[in-house]
Each structure stands twice: as structure tokens, then as C-alpha cells.
Amino acid sequence: MPDSQKEPDSQAPLTILIAADTYPPHINGAAQFGYRLAKGMKGRGHNVHVLACRQDKGLSYTEFRDEATVHRLRSHKVPTHEYFRICFPWEIKKEISLLFDKVQPDVVHIQSHYMIGEHVLYEAVKRGIRVVATNHFMPENLNPFMPFPQWFKDIIGRISWKDMGKVMGKADVVTTPTPLAAKAMHQHAFLRKVLPLSNGIDSAAYELQPGEVLEPNPAPTVVFAGRLAEEKHVDVLIDAVAKTPAELNVHLQIVGGGEVRPALEAQVERLGLKDRVTFLGLASDAELREVYIKADLFCMPGTAELQSLVTLEAMSASTPVVLADAMALPHLVNDGENGYLFRPNDSGDLAEKISRVLSLPAEDRAMMGKASRSMVEPHSIDGVLQKFEDLYRGASYDDIQV
Template sequence: MRIMLVTDQYPPMVGGVPTVTRGLAVDFAKRGHQVWVVAPSYGARDVRRLEHDVRVYRFSSFEWPTYEGLRIPFLPFMPIRNLIKRSDPDIIHIHSPVVLGNVAQILAGGLRKPVIATNHYLPINMSRSLSSDPVFGKPFSSVTYSYLVNFCNRCEYVTAPTQTALNLLYEHGLRAPARAISNGIDISKYTPGEPDPEVLRRFGLPEDRPLIIHVNRLSEEKRIDVLIRALKYMRQPAHVALVGSGPMESELRALTASLQLEDRVSFLGYVRDADLLALRRTSTLFAIPSEADLQSLATMEAMACGLPVLAANSYALPELVHHGENGFLFQPGNSEEAAGYLDTMIENDELRARMRQGSLDIIAKHDRLAILDEWEDLYRRLSIEFKEDKERKQHMRTMRKYGGRIPHERKGSRSRLRRSGSTGDLSFDWPAIDGTSDTQI
């Protein structure tokens, strides 16, 4: 198949959406599909790159002033239109309902291409301060969902990574055909393993106390302050390792210092995958106090490594963390309750062992291979149905034009109906190298 993915968030940006979109692109290419990615560039010029057999087109952009790392593209209508016409995708899959997603959706209608939209966003992701404001919070949420749902209702199909995320769209007026499809996890990569004391020494982490690991962007809506404060209420001398960076790092460091917890909290910043896997396997449990996750890849990866999980009882996290089965859920923002559950898991080896197995059992249904099969089946079905519907409409227009009968073709000509359903192949002049190339479009 010919697949086009459109996203405003793509590596080198770090986060859930960049990880998901790049993973889909590379995995589809490995399965023999032709894949194009439309994403922002990190400069003033348009760039195309061949990355792991994926044709990545990046369009000039500027940095979003209130969200570190997020790029806002200019409006490249003509370049994207030309790209869609040249690549002739069977399906266009939009992962960002903002700039590039809007451009692609508008153009897809005129070029008669089927569009799937996946929603990864909550209003709180855009602004926690506005979402939680007692005066502006409700109007801000209403306006945001009105925009999201209006965008989704103009697509042929809509997905969300969890049923919770999908229900939020239904509650705000979603009418398009839809279903939940997990982001998936590579359970052959993320597996339980033996603890590695060397990785603790490498990152300056203590070897003589329980380790609580947290992996996430250090931003306000992730509520990492709740986890730090929980240490003050704990009986156990546990140590927290924070993996990631973000705009709240300086405030979180200041909070740690004010609570005199510098010897119990480590800010590790970016950690490469191999070390992060070893850290998970060496940790006692995983904690996520976030109030803004429609599905947490970091939690899924921790579960696949066999870790029990403490999570805030917020949005879609209860779909992964089943209270008492593979971890505990606490009231969002309640550090004292979180501390009690952390102590319970750390103190009870038998409970922790049972919860480790619970995490493995729950995460099994999110196997990446099964998720890719599901996407392929959906893409094929929608592509076929869209082409058949296009042919039916063309047929009806022809029938109306000629009073209920279709004229005979002259020899050597092709009917409009057959032309409308044709899909030609296209050759690309990509650099003949392995790995990654970089040229100006």
C-alpha cells in the first residue's frame, strides 16, 4: 500500500506522538509498504530525508512560543498538494489536527483521498493553567473539543489509542465511524530481565534502597511534583529517578531542594534506550502521577518489563493500571495517598511479584505486531470502500448526464469511470544510499 502519515510532532522532538508516528512509519516500511511522512522542519527551509526507507518531507516552521520543542509549520498548501498528487497515497493518516493536519485534510477532499484521524490530545496538553482555571477552564475545554470533533467529523474514520479517549470525543459530538486502536508496544524489545547494578553506579543511583522510576516529559500537567512530595510521607527510604526533561525542570529541582530531598531524587535527563531498559529492569516499580494521558507509552514499556505501577486515577491510565492487580490508583494530586501505596508495594514482596505478572498479562494485548495487523486491515478496507464509493458516485453522475444510459466508448479511449478509479505507479529520484539522506526539496 501507499501510506501517508501527517503529523506536527515527529523526531527529533521527544514525546509520545513523535514516538508513535515514527514507529508506525518505520514498521510499515519494513512490511513492504511505501510510506511518506509530512512533518515540520527544524529551520527555514523545506527538507526531504530518506529515513529507514521512509520518505520524510519536512516543511519550514517556527517554534511554538509556549511549548518547548513543538514546531508550527507555515501553510505549505501547494507543496503538500503536489506531494499528494505525486505520491498518490491509498490512505492519509493524520496524527495532528492543527497546521499540517488541517492542510492535508483540506487537500485530501479535493484530491479524493480517504483520511483517517487519530486523536492524541487533551485540552490540558495545550494549557494546564487554562484547563484548570475556575472561570476559563470549561469554555477553553468546550472550544478545544468543538474544534477537535469538527475536525474528526470531516474524516472518513477516526481512532483514539484508548476507549477513554474515544468516549471523550463521543461525548462532545463525534459522528464519524470510529474505534479505539492502541498505540501498541514491542513486547519483544521491552521484556523483564535481571537487575543491573552497574547501571545504578553509572547514573549515581543508590544500590541499597528501593528505586522508583518515572519516565516522562517534565511539564506541568504531568504532576511530577506530586511524586516528589510523596517521598516526605513514605516510611520506606525509596529513591526516585526522573528520566526526561522539560520546562518544569527548574521548578521541580527547586521543590526537591525546599523539601530537603536532594539525596532521594535524581534528575537523569535524556537516557538512551539501552540504559533505560536496564534501569527499568533494575527498578522496584514505576510511578506516573500524570493528569493528562490518553495512553502512556512510558507506562506500557514499564509494564512490559514486568514492573508494578502506581498511577493517578486520571483519564486513560486505569485502562492500563488495574487497581490491586498490577498496581494501585490514587486520587490525582494526593501525595499522601500515593505514598501509602508506594510503601505497600515496596514492603510486600509477594504482592509485588503478583503485580509484576499482572502487568505482563495486561500488556500482552497491546502487542505491536497485532496492532500493525489491525492498522493494515483498516487501511485496506477504507481504501477499497473509498474507491468503490468514488466509482459509484462517478457512475451516477455519468448516468444523470446521459439520461440513464452510458454511451459507448470510442476505440482506444478510456471511460471517465475507469479513469477515476485508476492508480498509477510513480518512481522517485531518491539518493541511492543506505540509511538517511538530506536534500533540499
């Protein structure tokens, strides 16, 4: 990977440009990480700018938000996705160049190799500005939104991996949230060095505060939180709830919105679960925190998770977990200690694991929850922000302990 021609001062506040192809109000882990990164770096005294697409038609504009100065680029709707938008290179390349002239960043941090991230990286390299590149995506994440046969999706996936290597190979440092994702990038994108660096979590935010009392749920409750998309396999979780023993009276709360919600609601109706499955829709941070704390069990049935921030959040609230044995999720389970893994897409196995946890005495479930909480400690957001700041100031791969 190239050495930058210019390295930021080791003490002075930095001007940081974060390039994010997905950013709030988008609801997904990558968007949430971009927001937390911007907020955290501003809190550390840096001058933070974010470059992202705008959410509707119109020209590019700048908005001043609490976490950063956010520059919104003109964009276009993707017909197969409820909110994702794309930027055309011929419309944004000149605007990106002008933004560099205006902002004069010391360091650039791209969040993907697509569209905005790609062209921001090229502009930074051209100007000799240090680049940190973080990958939050697997090509498989795009499959549900491409109306093509699987063989053609596989070709697109290989092209996407190759493009990732071409683009991110020009960065000074490449990171991704988990060792598993780093290994995949080695194998498929042929990137020689990838630093596994957690997205980070403010685990203390999910603890009960002194004097705080929350009424427990009236029945044993499993929680899912996330985008309601095909690769999350929430339908498998609903089927599993239907297969749990009637005497357990297992309830399910589903937090989030997305393109498959109508199909999931129809499934709940068909299975006669309307009195046990609740769709809570999009929730504020405060509302989601309460859901996590009151949950008896958190389940993530998704099979394309690079880290799963929502799982880390639930674990921070001392909640046992049952997770699909897929992608990065196995890193978040010590089987039998803080929960269990289940065979992906196997609703029978999931039902058995849910029943196993919810059949335990309350004190045993509490011990599982404490084990979840202790496993989150290495993902401290303060530690993650410090490591990224060190990378911004010129630290190498070998300088960062993971």
C-alpha cells in the same frame, strides 16, 4: 463519514503518508507512536512518507531516515513551549499539494486535527484518497502553554473540540488509543463513530534476554518517565517520596526533560531529597529499557494521559505500577494485582500506595510485575499494525476487533 472514491489494492504494497504535528526528535507519546507506525509499516513492505514540521528556521526539506522518507515543513517557534512549533496554513498549503503530486499516496493517516493534519486531510479528501485519523490529544493538554485565565482556556477547549469534530468528521475512519478517549470524542467533538485502537507496544523488547544480568538498584526505586510538564504532576510524586517512611529509604529516578525541570530540581533541594532523587534527563531506548527493568515500581501521576506509552513500556518490563486515577490510566491497573490507583494530586495517598508496594516481600512484588506484563499482551504492536493496515486497505469499523 464519507466513503472514499478510491480504495487501495488488497495485496500490493501501499504508499502511506503519515501527517504528524509532533514527531521525533519531539519527546512525547504521539511523536513516539508516529515513529513506531512509520517504522512498522516500512517493515511490512510499504512505501512510507511522513510529513512533519522542521525543528528550526528555514525552508521545507526532505530527509531520508531509516523508518521513512520524512518531509519537514517550515515552522515557527511557540514561545511558551520548549520545542513545539507551528506551521502557518498560508505557508504550507501549496507545499502539501505539491507533495501529494510527488508522493501519490494510496492512503493518508493524520495524527491530529491541528495544522499539518488538518490541511493534509483536506487535500486527501479533495483528491478522493482514503483517510484514517487518529487523535492523541485532549484540549486540556494545551492548557499549560496558554498564558490565559482558566475561563478563557475553557472557551478555547470547546472550540478545539468543535474543530476536532469538523476536521476528523471528514475522515473515513477515526481512531483513538482508549475507550475513554473515544467516549470523550463522542461527547465533546460529536463524532458518531470512533474506534478505540491501542498505540501498541513491542513488549518483548523490555524482557531480560537469555543470559542478560542487570545489577539491582541499591535501594527501593520508583521511576517516572515522560515529559517534565505541568500536567504530569511530577511535583506530587516528589512530595510523596518525601512522605514515605524513612526506614523504606525510597529513591526516585526521573527520566525526561521539559519546561518544569528547574522547578522540580528546586523542590528536591527544598525538601532535602538530593540524595534520593535523581534526574536522568533524556534517555536512549536502551537506557530507558534498563531503567524499567531495574525499577521496583513505576509511577505515572499525570492527569491527561490518553494511553501512556511509558506506562505500557514499564509494565512490559514486569514492573508494578502506581497510577493516578485519571483519564485512561485506570484501564492499566487491576487494584492490588499489578499495582494501585491513587487520588490525583494527593501526595499523601500516593505516598501510602508507594509504601504499600515497596513494603511487600520481593516475591509478592514479582507477582505484581508478572500481572503487569500479562495485561500488556492485548497491546501487541504487531496486532495494532495489522489492524491499521486493514483500515488502510478499506476495512470498516465493524471489521476491526478491539
